[in-house]
Amino acid sequence: MTTNVLILCTHNSARSVLAEGMLNHWAKKLGKDVRAFSAGSAPSGRLNPFALEALTNAGVDTQGYASKSWDAFAQDGAPPMRIVITVCDSAAAEACPFWPGSPVKVHWGYADPSNAPGGDAGKRQAFELTRQAIGYRMLQLLALPLDRLENAELQQALDGILQS
Known part of the structure; x- marks a missing residue:
């Protein structure tokens, strides 16, 4: 059974897109x-x-990616999520919708690379470093025996990834 993971950031334009791309890339x-x-x-x-440039340069297919509302994943017929990850502090502080299936939730915050100093070169570097950091955590997530962990064990494992 597929493990669905929803990654949230307020504007769904950078960090959450990097995380979606890296997790799908490594999973495949x-x-x-x-x-x-x-x-x-x-x-x-x-x-x-x-964000798209950093993913493309890493060989990640971004076709079909779009900025979308989290409401789409709280509706009937949405894929059932096993894990919900927030990657920005503001999204983590917001009241989230009710997610069907009671997924495990974790906050793995990253600084916004869009605010990096140094013009376009500084932003490119910040996006690449953020992509690498996110990619490392996604590899750690994929190393977990997701199909065998109960929610409490999964919560503990995801919290442990944050500490590493």
């Missing part, structure tokens, strides 16, 4: 039955071009 490469989605509480309606 490793043959894991895991599917990532991303969304935001106040989606910007556009993807940050530096």
Whole structure:
């Protein structure tokens, strides 16, 4: 059974998109039955071009990615989520919708690379470093025996990834 993971950031334009891309990329490469989605509480309606560039440069297929509302994943017929990850502090502080299936929730915060100093070169570097950091955590997530962990064990394992 597919493990669905929802990754949230307020505008769903940069960090959550990087996480969606990296998790789907690594899951496919490793043959894991895991599917990532991303969304935001106040989606910007556009993807940050530096996020798309960082993913593309890493060999990640971004076709079909879009900035979307988290409401789409709280409706009837939405894929059932096993894990919900917030990647920005503001999304973590917001009151989230009710997620069907009572998924395990964890906050793995990252600084917003869109605010990096140094013009376009500084932003490119910040996006690449953020992509790498997110990618490392996604590899750790994929190393877990997701199909055998009960929710309490999964929560503890995800919290442990944050500490590493």
